[in-house]
Each structure stands twice: as structure tokens, then as C-alpha cells.
Amino acid sequence: MTVTDTATTGHEAGRVTVLEASSVTMRFGGLTAVDDVSMRVHEGEIVGLIGPNGAGKTTFFNCLTGMYVPTEGTVTLKGAILPPKPLKVVRAGMARTFQNIRLFGNMTALENVMVGRYCRTSSMALTSILRGPKFKREEAATRERAQELLDYVGLGRSTELLARNMPYGDQRRLEIARALATDPQILLLDEPTAGMNPRETEETMGLIFKIREGGLAVVVIEHDMRFIFNLCDRVLCLVRGSLLVEGTPDQVQSDHRVIEAYIGGDDEEESV
Amino acid sequence: MSRRILPDSVRATHGPKAPWLALAGGILFLLSGLLSWSYDDRILGDLSIRFYPAGIQLYAMLFGVIGVILAVLLLRRPPWLSPARGLRILGTTGIVFVVWIIASVAYQSGGLINANEGGWVALVGAVLLTLAGHLSPEVDIDVRRWPRLSSTLEIVIIVVLMAILLFTVAYTLDIQDGVIFASFLIALIGLAGGLLGTGFGGYLGFIGANNRRPLLLAAFLVAFLFPFTQDGSDANMSIATQVLIFATTALGLNIVVGLAGLLDLGYIAFLGTGAYVAAMLSSSGFATIGWKPPFVVVMLIGAATAATFGLIIGSPTLRVSGDYLAIVTLGFGEIFRLAMFNLDGNNGPDLTNGPNGIPAIPDLELLGFDFGEVHTVAGIPLGRFSNYYFVLLLLLMFVMLVFTRLNNSRIGRGWVAIREDERAAEAMGVNTFGLKLLAFSVGAFLAGLAGTIKAHQDTSVSPDQYVFLESAFLLSAVVLGGMGTVVGVLVGATILKLLPEKLREVNDYRLLVFGLLLVVMMRFRPEGLVPSKRRQLEFHEEDQELSELLQAEHLQAEHLDPEQLEPEHLQGAK
């Protein structure tokens, strides 16, 4: 592993580490999709993850969020080791969006976000049937919080639209709102601006800065280099499953290995 | 979404003639009631007499009355009504009605020659009505622009409608002849559809949505009063109790299939569990367990046993998804039946008396109230089945409550998310496994509860009552009525239980028709007769128009009722 290790120790020293992935490796049969990748994300930091198609970025995300069980390596969130179960990962405080949008198409925008509140609410069967004051309070709070989040991502007027009828850019933002509804400490965004026009991309950048100001750490996978280099505090470049370069946007941008990797990169599709 | 069969040019040139066609159609129908329909006077309650309408002839005249009313409306063209739609429904159903009767006359009397002029006149009338419906211009109606009535008046309307419903049901069930019964049902669909299709239906739905609680209350009052219309006769009450048990069980299954999206093909086993537990703990001489607790305890034990089975079966199997789960549940259903068949003491312990089952289960006795006896209330005798009817009605209300409240909660949202995209739901923190298990065991619990009452009402349990076909039968009630809705299942269960009881002539073809029904429903209307909007969307993923339409309706409903906290309009139950 080749790490340009100046950025991590520099101005970020003394900040709290939110997420730490150490030596994560994912093999499918003979294929090593992610090879010994380590990553550390600090509070209020925006980290970019770049790499040519098929570099294993999304697979790495899946390992972080427990959708895959990594063959080797561990993921810790605020010092506690995360079990590789999506449910527990979300509860611990890590939320994500998907490269190919996976909204609940036949639910309204508001309901989508309300589903995100599921793990932070507790009414179970009996409470729901009896409908006591606690249930009503919780339901109202869920609704209110969901509406707040929709306003926050700029979808306050689309509350009652079915997710499947929303424009593409709005769907991406709705996914972010749904992820935020789980009260995460760290947010993983898988290509949040794919298919967006320049104006929408600009808005998304603003939204991510706003999320960071709220104290969250953000990890972004993106192919749009201008977007990544303007947005991120630190950038990691994966190539064929391994970490090639890590550093500030300027460092990574000027690294000849990154440029080579992209020019020589193959066009294999990666999947979720 | 108007259905235009005729080309626009024809509609333009002949449109103005539509009211007169409708008028002619209506008058022909009225006239047909005064004519003879059948040469043979021994069939269908004697349709051979002229100028003295009876039974079916009267139904035909009702078609005429509504046809004339619609024709007059069409002439005056009120901007807030759409008689065209009403006419189309009235006319099309009219054709079905007349053809059905002519065919029945021909079949029962041995030849088409015996069908007299009345039917043919009515047929022409029906065709004219249909034609008029297709020629007339469509009016986009918006019931929200209709005058708002005072809420008291709205409630009065609801009560009056419910009273009409009660007497219609009582009248319908009193018809003994299968063919007349069917023709009345067809006529009812046509007449109600003709009137309501003009926009009144939408308006009534609108009133209903504004007065949800009074509507529900009135509906239950009607259901509660039904036994009092039967004058002590148990014939219809026996059918009614069967419909209730069936509907209750199907509604429980709808939690599993309709809400959580899990196909359970062995659901009847949970009903069986409840029934067998009740039988084993009953004071029947054939009961295999000596302990005789009070029935309330038995109910809880039966339901808890079923729920426990649900948990035991569910916890390993719910990790299996889709069609594999269906087969696994089918396997469990069969194991249940075989086990009940085998556990007779020779093969394993004696719990069930094997194929003979446990007969002679005594009637229930709750708080000194003997269910086997006739009680007289307000001068009206209420027999054995009426007694069970009331308990089952309470049970049905309970299951409906569980269904709707679970659906409109955090849990219900979780279920929808699971149906939409299970992996995404899990990645968003929804406990998918827990929620599926919950649906499975709640469904089992409710079926077990129903089973304990069923054992006493049937007075016996045996393995052949709990075969796979019964599970398929329950499933078809859910599919026919509508996955994920309460009203749908009630409709589906009523149709599937009531029709074969009343149409004894075709009882042998019952299963054949069910099989066909499942195929046809899946092909043409997978969301069921009374669909849940969400399910409708799911089954028509590619239909953009539909999704926008339903969304608009959704928006309207939301707009009308801003303070309503629970999104009840989503469940589609009106």
C-alpha cells in the first residue's frame, strides 16, 4: 500500500476519529475486490473516494455498512467495532445512499424519510394497536422530523409526491434526507450527483457542506473530479481494489499515478 | 381514463341523439316488465304472465326507471353529473342481466324457443342504453365542488344508506332460487352502478371519508342488526357465521400477504391449531386432554399456541424469501394436516383421534349465556347461529382494528418498505426479519383465536377441514378482494362463501371457478376488486399515468383533511 501520509497527520491532528476501517479485504472466490484498504474519517470531515470503474469503491462501501461481510479487517465507529449487519451499522450511526437510487418508489417523499426514522423510534405492535399518548407523540414527532429533513434538503414542497414520480435530482436528495433521518454520525454518499445537471450538482455541494456544518462526517464516492476536488478535505484513490494514493485534493490531483490509473483504467462496470 | 369505444367522429355526429336513445332504452325496459319472458310458467318464479310483473320482471322495470332518470339527466345536462358513465354501467350490466335470464329460461325449459318477447325487448333496451352511454359526452366531475351539506345531514345520509343496505342484504339472502338470486345480484350491480356511476358514488365516498367514524359505527350497527331481520331462522345465519369466520381468517392472512408481502400457503394450519386446542380442552367426551379451563383461557391458549407455531416456523424460514417461503409454508401446512391425521395413539401419542377427529364439542357458555339456546330479544328469537354471529362479529372488529392500526403505524411503514426493497429497507435501519416474524405470528395468533370459536360452532374438528385447498381458498379471498385492504377482504370472503352457498346448482364447479378466478385476477386485476392504492401501484410499476393519478387523489385527500394525523386514505379502505 502506498500512502502519501502528510495530510492525515497535519492540520487534522487532535480531531475525533469517527470511522476507522483497518485493512479491509473483500474476496469473491478468486477475485479480490477490495485489498487491504484502511481509512480514517474525522468528525466534520468530508472525504472523497475516487477511482476508475471497477476499482472497488462501492464494494468498499458495502463492507463498511455491513451489506457485505469483509473477508478480513474491521470497521470501527467512534472506537466501537461494527458488526457486519446493516441494521446494527445504521443503529450505531452510519447511513448511506445508493449508487443506483434505491428509494421506496411507491411511498411518498415524506413516508420515505419516515422509514428512515424507524430505527430511532420504538413503538411496537401492542403500542401501535392501543394508540396511547406515547404512540401519538412519537408518530407526530416522526412526521415533524421527516418534514424538517425534507425542508433541509430542499424538498419541502414535494412532501406528498410519490418517490417514483420525482425528478432524478430530487430522488438523490430524498435519499440523503432518508439517510439523515437515521440520525447518523457519518454519512456515506455513493455518487450523489450522478445524472445531475451543473446547477443541481452545485446545490448538492452546498447541501453536503451544510451537513458537515451540522457536525457530521461525510464520505463521498464520485466520478466528477471537479466536484470532488472542490468539496473534499481529503481524497483517497482506489485502483483495482487497493488504495493507491491518499492526500489533500491538491496532492491527489497532481499525483501522476492517479492520472495514469485513470488513463489506463478499464471500463468494467461495478455493481452494488 | 374514460373508455372510448366509439370513434370521436361518430360521437360528434350522433352524440345529440344519445338522450333519446337512452329514453327509448329505458322505456323498452319498463315495457319488458309488463311482457312475458318465458313460455314455461314453472320456472324462475313464473315469468309467463303479462301485465302483472313478478320477481325478475320487476328487476327489469327498475332498470327501466333508472334508465329514464339518466336519460332525463342527459337531456338537462347538469354540469356536475356524468350520466354517460352511469348509462354505460347500467346498459352493460343490463345486457348481462337479460342474456343471463334468457339463457336460464332456455336451459331450464329446454330450448331458446321458450324465451318469450319480454326478454328480447329488454335486450334491445339494454343495447340502446349502452349505446347512449358510449355516445354521450364525458363530464369531468369534481365532487368537491358539490354543495357541502351540514355534517348532521351527511350522517343522516350515511344512516339511511346503511338501512337500505341492511334490507337489501336481508332481501337478497331470502331469495331461495339460485338463478333468481344471481339475477338479483346482477341487477343490483347494474342499478347501483348506474346511479352511483354518475358521480353520486364519488360524492358518497367523499361524505364517507369526511365521516369515517360515523360510517364505521353505522356499518357495525347494520351488521349487528342483521340477525334481527331473520325472524329466528337459522338458515341464513349459518351462512353468515361461516362468512364471518372465513372473513376473519382471511383478514388475518391479509396481514401476512397483503401488508408484509409474505406468501403463506399453509395458513389454514393456524386456524386448525386454534380449533384443535379448543377441541382438546373442551368438555367433549372425545377430548384428549383432561383439563377443562374456561373458554376465555382456551381462546388465549389456542391463539398463543398458534402464534408459537408461527414463531417456530417463521424464525428459520423467514430468511428464505419469495416463492421458497410459499413452498415452505405449504410444507408446514401439510405436516400439520398429516400430524393431526396420524396422532391417534397408534402412530405417536393420542392427541387428535386421527382421521375421526374430535366430535361432539358442546356449545359455548360464556358468563352463563348458553350459545346453543334460542334467546328472545325484543320479541325476536335469536337462534344458535345468531349467538355465534355476535361473538364472531366482535372478533372481526378486533381483527380489523389490529389490521388498520398496525398498517397505519411505524410497523406498517416498515412492511411497505420491505415489500418495496428489502435490502434497502434493512440498510435504512428497518428490522426486516423482526417485522416479517411479527406479521407471521400476529397472523397466526388471530387465526388461532378464530379457530377456537370455529371448533365450538362446527361442533367437531377433523383433519380434512384443514387441507391445502382451504389455504388456497383463503388466499383467493385476499387476492379477489384486494391485498392490503380490509373492505376488499370482506368483499372477497363474502363472494367466495356466499355465492356457492346460494348457487347450489353450480356448487360442484366451485373449485374450478376459483382456480380460473385466481388466474384471471392475476392477469387482469392483480390488485383485487377493492385495491389498496399502494398495491395497485406495485402491480403496475410501469404505469406512469396511474401513479400520477393516484398521487393526485392522495394529494386531494391530504388537502381536505389537514388535521388528520393518520394517513388512513392510504390503506384504501373507504
Next chain:
Amino acid sequence: MDAFAQQLVNGLTLGSLYALIAVGYTVVYGIIQLINFAHGEIFMIGAFGALSTWLIFFDGNLALWVLPFMILGAILASVTTAVLMERIAYRPLRHAPRLAPLISAIGISIFLQEAVRLFYGSVPFADFPDAKQRVPFPQIEVVTGPAFQLGNVTIQRSALFTIGALIMCAAGLWYFVNLTKTGRAMQAVSQDPDTARLMGINVNRIIVVAFAVGATLAAIAGIAQGLQVTNINFRMGFLAGLKAFTAAVLGGIGNVWGAVVGGLTLGIVEAMAVQFIPGTFGGSPWKDVWAFALLIIVLVFRPQGILGARVVDRA
């Protein structure tokens, strides 16, 4: 030891029957990931097709040369039903939610059973026996002569027919799948339907062929069953179909040879269970329970089967 050998023979016979039916589940599943729940009825229709052929053309004639014609009749009946079924009930639902084809299949299954129960022996063929009860199946000579004795092990001739049918069908299937153009197209579609379509393969036709192949084998199984049990009835498809489905999953659904292996395994396990499970839970009253238990265990704990099939994300 004799008991073991005898049960092995019984199990192989039973297993051959399951294997013949199981192939039908597996070829269809391999191509469109559909569990053709009504496949058991295709097997039942095959048996009735053979019986009808015999009744119409050869009533009373038990000579061996009649058998090929009966097989032909059975195949004709089964294949027609299967192809119509695909066309009417399954094809329109190919992109519907998974629940839809399954419910439709249950509908078809009930419909076919009832159609045979109600109409067999009525209107056009009123001299046919009524299918509401068990119907005797013609016991063709030679196939059902005296049994062979191998030491203390009895081998019925009908058992030999069943096992022989499986061997011939397996050979035919191998030839078809690997050496004919259609068979290779079938493999291509099951690997990747979209690419196959782009390569000019008519996917709809291949799906019909898959249904037809499954139906052919099920029809032969129907005759084997009729010869072995000596009578047939309209309900016979339900249990046989379920067990064959178990066999298909056991061998790895989607894998044609898995179906054969799974069928034989299930047959042997079932025969041994009847013989060797002691106590009051043993013997034939419980054998179906054990078969279902095996079905559940396989589906839950090893849904990819013994040989392992392509595992599709079934979520």
C-alpha cells in the same frame, strides 16, 4: 441387509419417478426463475392422456406395441397443456411481482385438477370411467409380468420400466441440451437472457421449449406411475409435484443433472425412512411428513442444493 437392498431398489424406482418430474421444475426455473407450481398437474394430465389414448384406440388391448402410442398420447396431452399454460397464464405475468405468477400457478393447479375431476368421463367421452374416484390404469403386458427375483430382493417389471425411462430420458436430455442448436440456445438463455436475445435467440420460443421438455418427461413419469400403482386419480399431481420440487431443490434448482441426483436421493431417503425410522413416528403414515420435513430443511438451510445451482438474489 436384504431389507436394505430391497428398500434401495424401491427407493431408486420412486426416485426415478421424482427425477423425471423434477426435471420439469428445473429447466423452467433455470430459464425464467419461475417455480411452475402447476407442474405436478402436467404429470397427472400425462397419465390421463395415456389412459385416454388407450381407451379411444386400443380399449382392451394390452400388447406391448400399444405402449409407444400411449406414451405419444401422454406427451401430446402434457405438452399441449404446458404450452397453453405458459402462453395464457405465465407469459403475461413475466414482469409482474413474484407473487403474481405463483398465485396464478395455484389457480392453474386447482383448475386442472377440477377440470379432470369434473369432465373426465363426461360429455364427449361419456364411456370413459368417471375420474371422481381412482381410475384403473391399463396394465400393459410384459411390463407388468411376474417380478424378477434377485436373491431375496424383488424387482417389479414396472420398476424396471421407470428406471429405464429415466435412463433413456436422461440420455435424450443430454443429447438435446448439449448437441442440438435449440438445446444450446436454451443454455445461453439461462445464462443471460438479455444477451441471448441480442444474439438473435427467440427467447419466447426457448421458454416454450423448456416447458415442453419438462412436460414430456412428466408425461412419461405419469405412465410409469400408472403402471406401477395400477390406478391413477386427479389428485396424484399434488403430492408427486411437491416431492419432485423438493428433489429439484435438493439437487440445486436450475441444474438439470441436479434434478436427477436430487430425485434419486429423495426416493432412497423416503424408502429408507419407511423401513428404518423406529417407534411410533416411523412407517408409512409418517413418510410424507419426513419428506416435507426434508423439503423444509433443504429450502431453509441449503437452498442451493447438493450440487449447487446458480444462486439468484431472490430478494
